[in-house]
Amino acid sequence: MSIYVKNGVLHVSGVQNKIRGKGQEWPDFISDYTMLDIETTGLNPYRDHVTEMGAVKVHNNKVVAEFSQLVVYPRSNRVPSFITKLNGITEELLLKEGIPVKEAMTAFRSFIGADIIIGYNVNFDLNFLYDLAKKFHLPELNNDYVDVLRLARVYYPMQHNRLLDCIQRAGIAQVEQHHGLADSLDTKKVYDDFRQHFTPELLQEAQGRLKNMDLLHAELEAWELGFRNPVNNKKIAFAPEVEMDRAQAAQMVNNMNGLAQTGVKPDTDYLIMSDDGFFSKTNPETLKAKEYNRAGSKVKRLSESYFLNMLDEWARS
Known part of the structure; x- marks a missing residue:
């Protein structure tokens, strides 16, 4: 399994089909x-x-x-x-x-x-x-x-x-x-x-200036990540049903100056959900996030595809 950027294109093992297959810049x-x-x-x-x-x-x-x-x-x-x-x-x-x-x-x-x-x-x-x-x-x-x-x-x-x-x-x-x-x-x-x-x-x-980096190897410096880093200082939780390897996804977030959480919490910024789970009204993580939001939190739910394409946009920037 691997998560890396090669010549400005994000590569994520097992879920590449969720990322737009655009050409190479x-x-x-x-x-x-x-x-x-x-x-x-x-x-x-x-x-x-x-x-x-x-x-x-x-x-x-x-x-x-x-x-x-x-x-x-x-x-x-x-x-x-x-x-x-x-x-x-x-x-x-x-x-x-x-x-x-x-x-x-x-x-x-x-x-x-x-x-x-x-x-x-x-x-x-x-x-x-x-x-x-x-x-x-x-x-x-x-x-x-x-x-x-x-x-x-x-x-x-x-x-x-x-x-x-x-x-x-x-x-x-x-x-x-x-x-x-x-x-x-x-x-x-x-x-x-x-x-x-x-x-x-x-x-x-x-x-x-095209990005080339291994997102799992080690923490990246701010100059490597650039100012368009979409997970910078974000607290991010991954729902259990996502197709990504959650341990690797968490390591990627931490290496990109974010903070991976083991579950959705009141201070979570992004809750990453499977594409199907994102639309489920009975998903436990969704219910928990809505409960926190009613109490004043600002948890934003993102589908797995949306999150991966957001990262690909950063990789290509």
Whole structure:
């Protein structure tokens, strides 16, 4: 049994199928790819949904095809007001111009094909798109990818590195459009600017920032874990029915500057439950957590899949 991160991807023996099977990130400058960007109603792929898909297909560094599509769902198409303020997308616009999500995702998956994917903070986009491809039984979205944000963090160290910051610094534009196709085109310009100015040393530094570590060997230093460590200072209990090896899961938490508990307690931060147990109303751990919460605690229940994908996001960051 083992739990480790290799080239930015989390590996957990026995439960790898619970982690999104996304491709491998590798910072590099390539000439053939699909640059993509999506708009969503929020940050959580388990709760929020895609409103717009945009992409450009690039061959020999030139745009040869474009994709842009608003998306509509069979149930709710509500768009939070702060999202509408950001990009102008409303429920009325989606209902008027959007196409059904299955049709949109099928076309988008076909557009991407087997290309290497590039995007800005592209892991965010890939989470939503991976889940949609899986939901509609489309080819798994396991394409390898390049994240332009990782390049930006090396090129502009110790600075804010939003897409907006990069396009302003490079003189590309003064505002970010927050629309899939427009942001894809702007990100391509940022990527081309980096291509022109990166040194071999900078590229090597970006590639060296992919995480590689054994999460069971020993306690890890703060600099190794980074500031996005999702279990930092968290007290975490694992329900008996989880499929992970609980002893190893506890050791991992302790090595990552968390505190593993033998059972749910009033001061527990996260209670990790099996995917089935998470939805059970009679699960003893759930009942205990709810009892503590009624008394003023703030125990948060997480499914095993959610927890593992949360760790994978950290591994890829």
